[in-house]
Amino acid sequence: MKQSFLPLLLCLLPSPATAARAFTPEETKDLRCVAALALVAFDQERGAPGWEGFPDLTLRGAHFADVVRVQLARASGHNDGEIKSAVRAQIARLQEEAVAAKDPQASAHGLVRDCMVRADRIDPPPAEPSMLRCAALAAIAHQDLRARDGPNDAVTAMAMLAAVLESEARKELRAGGKTGPESDAALGHERESVAQTAPDDRERVTRNGEELRLCMGLVKPPSGDSPH
Numbered sequence: 437m438k439q440s441f442l443p444l445l446l447c448l449l450p451s452p453a454t455a456a457r458a459f460t461p462e463e464t465k466d467l468r469c470v471a472a473l474a475l476v477a478f479d480q481e482r483g484a485p486g487w488e489g490f491p492d493l494t495l496r497g498a499h500f501a502d503v504v505r506v507q508l509a510r511a512s513g514h515n516d517g518e519i520k521s522a523v524r525a526q527i528a529r530l531q532e533e534a535v536a537a538k539d540p541q542a543s544a545h546g547l548v549r550d551c552m553v554r555a556d557r558i559d560p561p562p563a564e565p566s567m568l569r570c571a572a573l574a575a576i577a578h579q580d581l582r583a584r585d586g587p588n589d590a591v592t593a594m595a596m597l598a599a600v601l602e603s604e605a606r607k608e609l610r611a612g613g614k615t616g617p618e619s620d621a622a623l624g625h626e627r628e629s630v631a632q633t634a635p636d637d638r639e640r641v642t643r644n645g646e647e648l649r650l651c652m653g654l655v656k657p658p659s660g661d662s663p664h
Contacts, residue, residue, distance in 0.1 A: 456513040459522065463512060466504045466558070469551035471526035473497035476548055486541055490548065495645045502556040502639055507558075562647050570651035571605040572626035574598035577648060579631075600655050 477494045480487055530547075534540040565573070571637065577593040585591060602623065609619040627628055633640050 440518075456515070456518060459508070459512060459514075463508060463555065464526075465554070466508070466532070467522050468526045469554050470497075470501045470504050471523055471530055472551045473500060473549050474523070474556065475530060476526060476544075486544075490545075492649065493548075495550075495642055495649060496555070499639070499642045499646060500559045502642065503559040554557060562650070563646045564650055564654075565653070567601065567605040567608050568622060568626050569630075569647065570654060571598065571601040571623060572630045573644060573648045573651060574601045575627050577631045597652065597655075601651060604655060 473493050473498060476487060476490065477492075477497045480490075481490055481494060505519060508514060514522070530544075534544060537543040574594065575598045578591065578598045581591045581594055604621065606619050609622060614622065630644065633644060635641065
């Protein structure tokens with residue numbers, strides 16, 4: 437389920453037919469935050485130090501970038517190349533500011549915290565998914581990983597996570613008065629719903645990934661291994 441952030445960031449929408457105009461100050465702030473979260477996500481993916489205590493921004497930042505792209509394309513009339521260039525310009529500017537700053541880390545942390553607040557306002561994160569949905573997301577993730585990669589440690593870890601989440605979901609269903617067959621039906625229906633996500637529906641795929649990451653924080657596989 438994990439996707440590299442930078443390809444999502446730079447794969448832009450078709451250009452709209454409206455005439456382009458200059459970005460407003462607020463739109464420039466959005467671009468700046470897309471760039472900032474992209475840089476952090478890149479650092480987090482390669483294990484760079486300095487971001488301990490911050491959430492994983494790979495999927496969160498990707499979804500925010502998608503939302504900003506759509507809004508800018510519709511509102512400003514800029515085409516793919518222009519939006520891509522604007523994001524790259526903001527990345528370069530942030531890197532220049534980091535070099536010039538007296539305390540680059542403190543400055544970057546402050547900006548990213550502000551951008552996380554901005555992202556939550558513009559693109560509210562998904563609500564904590566139910567255990568039933570978590571079980572379905574993990575089951576389909578395991579199915580997809582196994583079909584794509586065959587047996588490996590990540591597939592095994594995801595299978596363990598899916599089993600734990602399904603067990604917890606069944607406990608909740610029993611507590612809600614569901615019988616065994618009714619629980620089976622509920623789990624099957626939810627898995628079918630998740631499985632219907634189109635692979636090219638990038639927004640839904642990314643959101644499913646965000647939800648699964650939330651699910652991973654609810655329980656841990658029996659071995660304690662990371663499900664990544």
